[in-house]
Amino acid sequence: MPDGNTRSYTSGVTGMDIANDISKSLAKKSIAIVINEKECDLSLPIENDVSISIITRDQDAALELIRHDCAHVLAEAVQELFPGTQVTIGPSIENGFYYDFYRETPFTIEDLPKIEKKMRQIIERGNPFTREVWDRNEAIKFFKEKGEAFKAELIEDLPESETITIYKQGEWLDLCRGPHMPTTKQVGTAFKLMKVAGAYWRGDSNREMLSRIYGTAWRTQEELDAYLHQLEEAEKRDHRKLGREMDLFHFDPKAQGSCFWHPKGFTIYNQMETYIRRRVNDAEYVEVKTPQLMDQKLWETSGHWQKYREDMFVVPDVTPNTEEGEPIFKEEPKDFMALKPMNCPAHVEIFKQGIKSYKDLPIRMAEFGCCHRNEAHGALHGLLRVRQFTQDDGHIFCREDQILDEAVAFCELTQKIYKDLDFEDYYLTLETRPEERIGSDELWDKAENGLKQAMDHLGLKYEIAEGDGAFYGPKLGFIVKDAIGREWGCATLQIDFNLPRRFEATYIGEDGEKHYPVMLHRAILGTLERFIGIMIEHFAGKLPLWLAPTQCAIATITSEVDDYAQNLYEQLKANGMRPILDTRNEKISYKVREHSTGKVPVIFVIGKSEAEENTVSIRRLGSQKTESMNAEEAVKALIEEAKPPY
RNA sequence: GCUGCUGUAGCUCAGUGGUAGAGCGCACCCUUGGUAAGGGUGAGGCCGGGAGUUCAAUUCUCCCCAGCAGCACCA
Numbered sequence: 266m267p268d269g270n271t272r273s274y275t276s277g278v279t280g281m282d283i284a285n286d287i288s289k290s291l292a293k294k295s296i297a298i299v300i301n302e303k304e305c306d307l308s309l310p311i312e313n314d315v316s317i318s319i320i321t322r323d324q325d326a327a328l329e330l331i332r333h334d335c336a337h338v339l340a341e342a343v344q345e346l347f348p349g350t351q352v353t354i355g356p357s358i359e360n361g362f363y364y365d366f367y368r369e370t371p372f373t374i375e376d377l378p379k380i381e382k383k384m385r386q387i388i389e390r391g392n393p394f395t396r397e398v399w400d401r402n403e404a405i406k407f408f409k410e411k412g413e414a415f416k417a418e419l420i421e422d423l424p425e426s427e428t429i430t431i432y433k434q435g436e437w438l439d440l441c442r443g444p445h446m447p448t449t450k451q452v453g454t455a456f457k458l459m460k461v462a463g464a465y466w467r468g469d470s471n472r473e474m475l476s477r478i479y480g481t482a483w484r485t486q487e488e489l490d491a492y493l494h495q496l497e498e499a500e501k502r503d504h505r506k507l508g509r510e511m512d513l514f515h516f517d518p519k520a521q522g523s524c525f526w527h528p529k530g531f532t533i534y535n536q537m538e539t540y541i542r543r544r545v546n547d548a549e550y551v552e553v554k555t556p557q558l559m560d561q562k563l564w565e566t567s568g569h570w571q572k573y574r575e576d577m578f579v580v581p582d583v584t585p586n587t588e589e590g591e592p593i594f595k596e597e598p599k600d601f602m603a604l605k606p607m608n609c610p611a612h613v614e615i616f617k618q619g620i621k622s623y624k625d626l627p628i629r630m631a632e633f634g635c636c637h638r639n640e641a642h643g644a645l646h647g648l649l650r651v652r653q654f655t656q657d658d659g660h661i662f663c664r665e666d667q668i669l670d671e672a673v674a675f676c677e678l679t680q681k682i683y684k685d686l687d688f689e690d691y692y693l694t695l696e697t698r699p700e701e702r703i704g705s706d707e708l709w710d711k712a713e714n715g716l717k718q719a720m721d722h723l724g725l726k727y728e729i730a731e732g733d734g735a736f737y738g739p740k741l742g743f744i745v746k747d748a749i750g751r752e753w754g755c756a757t758l759q760i761d762f763n764l765p766r767r768f769e770a771t772y773i774g775e776d777g778e779k780h781y782p783v784m785l786h787r788a789i790l791g792t793l794e795r796f797i798g799i800m801i802e803h804f805a806g807k808l809p810l811w812l813a814p815t816q817c818a819i820a821t822i823t824s825e826v827d828d829y830a831q832n833l834y835e836q837l838k839a840n841g842m843r844p845i846l847d848t849r850n851e852k853i854s855y856k857v858r859e860h861s862t863g864k865v866p867v868i869f870v871i872g873k874s875e876a877e878e879n880t881v882s883i884r885r886l887g888s889q890k891t892e893s894m895n896a897e898e899a900v901k902a903l904i905e906e907a908k909p910p911y
Numbered sequence: 912g913c914u915g916c917u918g919u920a921g922c923u924c925a926g927u928g929g930u931a932g933a934g935c936g937c938a939c940c941c942u943u944g945g946u947a948a949g950g951g952u953g954a955g956g957c958c959g960g961g962a963g964u965u966c967a968a969u970u971c972u973c974c975c976c977a978g979c980a981g982c983a984c985c986a
Binding site for chain 2: 363371372373374460461462463464465468469470474475476477479509510516518521576607636638640641642643644645646649650651654656658733742753754755756757788790791792794795796820821822823824825850851852853854855856857858859860861862868870872873874882884889891
């Protein structure tokens with residue numbers, strides 16, 4: 266038992282027997298049992314001496330079971346309502362569950378209330394979940410005859426050694442590893458079907474498109490309500506919505522996936538660029554600028570032409586025809602240029618100019634590199650996934666013995682910057698060699714180990730994502746979440762032994778011989794666009810003073826004090842701040858409201874008494890309170906407060 | 912790119928087989944008002960684009976385009 270006590274039962278006792286033996290009330294709320302650290306059904310007979318703990322419905326561990334059971338109930342409901350629909354898989358996920366179905370006509374949201382109603386009936390029925398072990402071939406035959414081709418395929422692909430278990434709830438059954446709660450009743454009523462979407466069978470875009478139904482499920486109605494409320498709140502933070510409301514930027518079909526930065530948005534952009542430039546300069550980088558359009562030959566050398574072309578914008582290197590009614594190109598273009606999707610080849614070109622000595626290394630080259638990638642239409646998403654973006658890119662050319670130091674320095678720099686930006690909510694990944702790649706396995710081993718060492722050295726925890734690396738090298742990634750829980754890669758460090766070889770980029774070593782440098786590809790924000798998008802969501806639009814497009818609104822109560830207000834405005838302006846002067850013929854409440862909804866961090870309210878006493882009334886965003894202060898002191902304090910963190 | 916949904920005023924959204932409405936915003940007028948919406952008047956729409964059905968289409972059907980959600984792909 267979890268409390269360290271030991272209990273004795275005859276062989277074959279079940280979890281439910283034990284729960285009943287302990288107390289009726291425990292039995293009532295028990296839903297599963299952990300046997301030797303493995304979650305099992307309460308009905309599973311226990312044959313040997315084991316350690317157990319019983320899971321009750323009020324524990325956190327119950328959520329996954331509730332959601333998984335709810336998915337089964339969903340599948341039963343769907344098959345009851347829509348005969349002929351094939352079932353596939355239906356796992357529990359963060360905050361809920363889904364089930365993928367195959368059906369000629371996909372489900373629409375209109376179907377959901379009906380399905381949900383049926384689910385409630387099934388739950389009310391309270392059929393017990395019963396587990397059966399089936400013979401593999403029998404199971405395949407059974408599902409095939411039933412017309413469940415997807416289930417049959419699943420079983421066929423299970424290893425021979427795997428026990429095939431079937432879970433029944435009343436008449437309905439499903440292939441499932443389990444475990445499940447005693448009856449459908451335990452699912453409860455705190456669930457809701459949320460949305461429908463397409464999803465590829467087995468995540469493969471070459472396979473069938475299935476119809477996925479998403480749902481959320483919780484232990485209590487309160488939890489469900491809280492979750493739904495949280496979703497609403499998250500939507501309010503959506504950077505696309507705030508970008509429009511705050512007049513920061515817009516997107517237009519005429520430039521799909523590329524951002525039109527408005528004056529206010531571009532102010533944030535410029536502040537970020539200036540900040541990073543400063544930090545990177547302090548970290549001994551040199552800044553460069555490289556061409557936007559480069560020849561096919563260069564991309565062939567780098568490998569992009571072979572491995573990355575479908576993501577590139579390729580431009581024929583031909584003079585277009587301007588005669589009306591004629592084709593744009595009189596003949597099939599033979600020579601091509603491409604808009605750069607990455608800056609690395611151009612940086613290698615700079616490295617290659619002149620002869621480098623081992624004493625010159627490391628060379629840390631930085632660029633705010635504007636890149637274009639031909640992203641799939643469906644991938645575009647506000648600022649978080651665009652076709653044109655500016656990376657805070659950098660490439661470190663170093664010797665092998667410098668990799669660890671450089672990787673560590675990069676991680677430290679990133680952590681420092683994320684801290685400055687009040688950004689703590691991220692996790693690390695190590696993405697290893699993908700199938701489509703360049704370079705020998707030996708070099709990949711070295712590169713992957715290099716990253717591991719650096720992270721271990723710093724004591725950073727990371728998840729390994731097998732096969733997710735770039736085609737030229739493994740990646741260390743900083744992953745952050747947006748307002749609605751979607752995850753986005755930002756900072757990245759990639760170790761690359763390949764590109765210098767492909768470009769014949771060398772340095773002269775201590776031994777007088779030529780050697781290939783190692784190239785570390787790295788970005789800290791990732792891209793300015795994405796990072797700003799995530800920051801807008803992170804701060805819910807209420808950016809820190811140094812980043813806020815408008816830092817202070819000076820709002821007058823009466824036109825009699827316009828001159829006094831004008832003077833304050835000029836003082837702030839003269840000190841590099843971004844104030845606005847609001848002397849409009851409106852009531853002060855109106856002005857306060859407008860600037861508050863506009864997320865202006867500070868409002869100076871100026872009336873007669875302020876002008877007479879040489880003070881300002883200060884109101885901060887998110888606060889109802891006001892503070893009166895001597896005008897000179899207020900201006901001075903605000904200027905100090907608005908200084909960037911460098 | 913795939914599946915589904917959506918596309919009406921600058922924004923948020925109603926609505927109808929007989930070519931349109933609200934609130935906010937905008938312009939003008941009145942109002943000089945003390946910390947989240949003062950009042951009035953007015954301008955503003957090829958109802959995403961194209962085809963079809965119909966006497967008649969913003970409304971129904973089809974095709975395109977775009978946006979959104981998810982999938983796949985990725986900074």
